[in-house]
Amino acid sequence: MKFSSKRQFDLLNKIGFVRTSGSCEEKRAAEILLEEIENIGLKGELEPFEVDHYEIKKAKFEVLEPYYKEYTVSGYGMSGSTPSEGMVCEFEYVENAHKQNLINSKDKIVFINSGFNVKAYENLIEAGVKGFISFSGTVIDDESKTDLEDRKLNEKHLKHGKLPGLTIRAKDAMEMLKNTPSKVRITLEQTEGKIDSHNVIATVKGKKYENEEIHFVAHYDSVPFSNGVYDNGAGSVIIMELLRYYQENTPERTLKFIWFGSEERGLLGSKYYTDTHEEELKKVVLAVNVDMAGPILGYNRAFVTADNSLCNMIEYMSKEIGFPISVTQSVYSSDSTPYADKGVPAVSFARFGANGGAPGHNRYDLIEHLSAENIKELTEFIHLFSERTVNSCVFPVPREIPQNMKEEVDKYLMKEEKDKKNSK
Numbered sequence: 351m352k353f354s355s356k357r358q359f360d361l362l363n364k365i366g367f368v369r370t371s372g373s374c375e376e377k378r379a380a381e382i383l384l385e386e387i388e389n390i391g392l393k394g395e396l397e398p399f400e401v402d403h404y405e406i407k408k409a410k411f412e413v414l415e416p417y418y419k420e421y422t423v424s425g426y427g428m429s430g431s432t433p434s435e436g437m438v439c440e441f442e443y444v445e446n447a448h449k450q451n452l453i454n455s456k457d458k459i460v461f462i463n464s465g466f467n468v469k470a471y472e473n474l475i476e477a478g479v480k481g482f483i484s485f486s487g488t489v490i491d492d493e494s495k496t497d498l499e500d501r502k503l504n505e506k507h508l509k510h511g512k513l514p515g516l517t518i519r520a521k522d523a524m525e526m527l528k529n530t531p532s533k534v535r536i537t538l539e540q541t542e543g544k545i546d547s548h549n550v551i552a553t554v555k556g557k558k559y560e561n562e563e564i565h566f567v568a569h570y571d572s573v574p575f576s577n578g579v580y581d582n583g584a585g586s587v588i589i590m591e592l593l594r595y596y597q598e599n600t601p602e603r604t605l606k607f608i609w610f611g612s613e614e615r616g617l618l619g620s621k622y623y624t625d626t627h628e629e630e631l632k633k634v635v636l637a638v639n640v641d642m643a644g645p646i647l648g649y650n651r652a653f654v655t656a657d658n659s660l661c662n663m664i665e666y667m668s669k670e671i672g673f674p675i676s677v678t679q680s681v682y683s684s685d686s687t688p689y690a691d692k693g694v695p696a697v698s699f700a701r702f703g704a705n706g707g708a709p710g711h712n713r714y715d716l717i718e719h720l721s722a723e724n725i726k727e728l729t730e731f732i733h734l735f736s737e738r739t740v741n742s743c744v745f746p747v748p749r750e751i752p753q754n755m756k757e758e759v760d761k762y763l764m765k766e767e768k769d770k771k772n773s774k
């Protein structure tokens with residue numbers, strides 16, 4: 351069979367809508383993938399797992415002194431609620447929330463720079479602040495052309511405690527700071543709970559090597575406001591086309607195809623899968639992940655979280671057939687990492703947008719920035735790579751994670767911190 355760029359683009363169009371973790375739309379996308387699997391002649395499976403769910407009922411921010419103004423804000427999910435009449439406190443700008451920024455911040459509502467990390471959040475809690483406001487976007491954003499981000503606190507934040515938080519536009523934040531507010535009120539009301547997200551799974555039984563299994567994976571959820579075609583509808587349709595191929599051309603080894611949910615919330619689908627299928631994972635000799643593909647203005651990448659010989663193999667192939675792809679032994683911020691964490695060699699393929707070529711994680715993740723031909727070419731390269739692993743006489747990749755990669759994976763997943771806590 352030949353890979354079809356048209357078929358891939360059609361499916362990409364079908365799932366090209368906002369489909370955030372645990373939403374009805376994510377479920378709808380899962381059902382579209384299931385339908386496609388059935389069209390191929392297989393029966394797919396939906397695997398539910400629980401994720402945080404919140405609904406913001408009210409998010410309000412007012413400067414009370416030395417002037418009055420209400421600013422448009424969004425509420426941080428899972429960050430709790432204020433009393434219904436709001437919370438009035440003194441205000442302070444604490445930049446990146448180093449301890450030096452927080453000497454006099456007790457009982458205040460603080461304003462913190464965008465992109466703050468867990469350490470900064472921990473510092474806020476230790477300093478005894480009452481709430482926080484962070485900013486989204488840039489100071490040159492046009493309001494009609496950009497979205498105020500929807501953010502949430504994750505478990506890494508929440509283990510240090512809960513602080514009600516809001517997000518304001520960068521432009522508003524700058525204007526506000528120019529006017530040096532001293533007293534503010536924040537009002538946040540939200541419901542918090544759990545909801546199901548889903549992994550979609552299809553299996554193609556192998557003919558020969560019963561004790562060796564290969565997984566092809568891609569996440570199919572998106573971030574808020576994004577149609578998620580570049581990230582990662584494209585990867586989803588790439589592995590679907592590979593499923594179609596192997597359904598028609600029975601492989602030597604058993605293959606599992608998994609579309610993970612809730613990747614954008616912290617690799618939740620793949621973490622759930624690798625945590626709950628430990629017995630099965632013992633058989634898995636390689637995980638092949640595809641996350642982000644298709645930009646017209648772009649370049650191909652491979653991230654190998656495995657023995658260095660796998661890098662060489664991909665590089666040789668690239669030269670052999672004249673397909674440009676830069677290969678590094680590294681950890682990719684995607685569903686390959688939970689596999690590597692469990693000792694399964696993993697490789698991620700991607701085609702990234704060149705700088706300015708394909709915006710992601712916002713409303714501009716659009717199919718018009720992508721080409722069906724680019725998606726097909728990457729599919730063909732991954733297929734060629736797969737043929738040399740899926741059907742090889744002796745499996746060529748050592749089933750171990752080199753020490754340097756283990757350390758990087760641990761760092762990425764903040765293992766040290768976890769272990770320290772467990773040993774107490």
Ligand SMILES: [Zn+2]
Nearest residue numbers: 581582641642
């Ligand atoms: Zn992604």
